[in-house]
Amino acid sequence: xxxxxxxxxxxxxxxxxxxxxxxxxxxxARAGKKIVPILGAVKNIDKKxxxxxxxxxxxxxxINNDDIDIVVELxxxxxxxxxxxxxxxxxGKAVVTANKALLAYHRYELQEIAKDTPLLYEASVAGGIPxxxxxxxxxxxxxxxxxxxxxxxxxxxxxxxxxxxxxxxxDVLKEAQELGYAEADPTFDxxxxxxxHKLLILxxxxxxxxxxxxxxxxxxxxxxxxxxVEFAQEFGYEIKLxxxxxxxxxxxxxxxxxxxxxxxxxxxxxxxxxNAVSVVGDSVGETMFYGPGAGGDATxxxxxxxxVDIVRGNSGPMLGYKKGLExxxxxxxxxxxxxxxxxxxxxxxxxxxxxSVASTMGEYGxxxxxxxxxxxxxxxxxxxxxxxxLCKEKKMLKAIKALRGLESVxxxxxxxxxxx
Ligand code: HSE
Numbered sequence: 001x002x003x004x005x006x007x008x009x010x011x012x013x014x015x016x017x018x019x020x021x022x023x024x025x026x027x028x029a030r031a032g033k034k035i036v037p038i039l040g041a042v043k044n045i046d047k048k049x050x051x052x053x054x055x056x057x058x059x060x061x062x063i064n065n066d067d068i069d070i071v072v073e074l075x076x077x078x079x080x081x082x083x084x085x086x087x088x089x090x091x092g093k094a095v096v097t098a099n100k101a102l103l104a105y106h107r108y109e110l111q112e113i114a115k116d117t118p119l120l121y122e123a124s125v126a127g128g129i130p131x132x133x134x135x136x137x138x139x140x141x142x143x144x145x146x147x148x149x150x151x152x153x154x155x156x157x158x159x160x161x162x163x164x165x166x167x168x169x170x171d172v173l174k175e176a177q178e179l180g181y182a183e184a185d186p187t188f189d190x191x192x193x194x195x196x197h198k199l200l201i202l203x204x205x206x207x208x209x210x211x212x213x214x215x216x217x218x219x220x221x222x223x224x225x226x227x228x229v230e231f232a233q234e235f236g237y238e239i240k241l242x243x244x245x246x247x248x249x250x251x252x253x254x255x256x257x258x259x260x261x262x263x264x265x266x267x268x269x270x271x272x273x274x275n276a277v278s279v280v281g282d283s284v285g286e287t288m289f290y291g292p293g294a295g296g297d298a299t300x301x302x303x304x305x306x307x308v309d310i311v312r313g314n315s316g317p318m319l320g321y322k323k324g325l326e327x328x329x330x331x332x333x334x335x336x337x338x339x340x341x342x343x344x345x346x347x348x349x350x351x352x353x354x355x356s357v358a359s360t361m362g363e364y365g366x367x368x369x370x371x372x373x374x375x376x377x378x379x380x381x382x383x384x385x386x387x388x389x390l391c392k393e394k395k396m397l398k399a400i401k402a403l404r405g406l407e408s409v410x411x412x413x414x415x416x417x418x419x420x
Pocket of ligand 1: 182295
């Protein structure tokens with residue numbers, strides 16, 4: 001019998017313990033051994049929980065427990081779980097974690113500490129979708145050309161409700177929290193950090209990029225308005241929060257941002273809390289993974305898949321490679337990425353203004369792809385909407401600064417990147 005200790009018995013921890021018990025027949029059949037959750041560590045031992053499992057408020061009762069074979073870390077946070085996971089590995093216990101923030105900061109140190117002790121993390125990216133397994137195992141014959149996806153269920157749920165039902169941002173965020181999709185601090189969701197943590201993990205498996213959140217572009221959905229959603233649709237796009245990692249001539253681009261994507265694309269049709277990740281490999285071509293990206297049971301499904309792999313003796317190297325990946329692949333600095341852009345600029349409605357905006361963009365080498373002029377709430381103002389051809393982010397940021405300096409242009413310029 002394999003004994004499991006769970007650090008953190010919240011939404012996901014409760015589901016893990018319950019599914020291990022309720023589905024014990026199929027899990028035992030697949031793993032070859034009975035797997036039993038024997039102890040959970042929680043902060044508040046008096047809080048009522050929907051699961052019957054022995055509890056402690058001292059995580060070391062699990063970490064130092066000779067009876068426990070596998071430690072499941074579901075506490076959240078970074079430094080406290082890092083210390084606990086490290087200690088568990090040093091005690092020779094296999095570890096399963098769903099903690100993307102922990103891995104975004106410490107995956108390489110943990111790989112070093114773990115060595116041959118299994119440390120798996122399927123649930124850390126895209127909840128119930130087996131995307132880590134796909135990249136580590138199923139696609140191991142491929143050089144990965146790109147990874148693009150919806151990796152945050154809360155943002156996708158919110159954008160879908162805003163787009164389809166016109167629900168206000170604050171109301172829909174509250175709903176997502178009540179449904180258990182959002183992080184404890186939902187700014188991690190709407191600010192793009194949760195998706196960035198996930199992208200960093202995928203970037204390591206696909207390209208061996210050792211980067212931290214501060215090294216990549218992270219823009220959330222906080223500034224997306226109903227107007228942007230409607231204007232995007234006029235240009236034939238939907239707005240989604242995407243995580244993107246792709247190989248370009250000069251290195252690897254990694255970024256998370258609200259993105260205009262063609263309304264006809266498969267990812268544009270992914271609604272609600274669902275996640276979807278497209279991976280393009282040089283042998284296989286494009287593959288697409290779709291499923292629930294958040295929620296207790298869906299995430300627990302991925303946690304238990306890792307437990308089963310460990311029990312089968314099937315865990316493999318933590319980041320999926322035994323030697324360095326493609327040598328020389330470097331992460332591009334944030335302002336060296338290239339994109340097409342959507343710009344919304346509010347200007348005074350008078351002769352020559354459009355020409356001055358267009359000529360400023362021209363001065364910075366930005367080529368306009370299409371343009372619309374829309375009335376604004378204020379009589380003397382109009383909104384200019386542009387989409388541009390591909391250009392370096394560096395040029396775009398400089399152009400926006402220059403546009404803000406023009407006498408007839410309002411400071412508040414909206415920039416959204418476009419991905420085709
Ligand atoms: N808050 C996350 C999401 C949960 O909304 O996708 C899963 O990581």
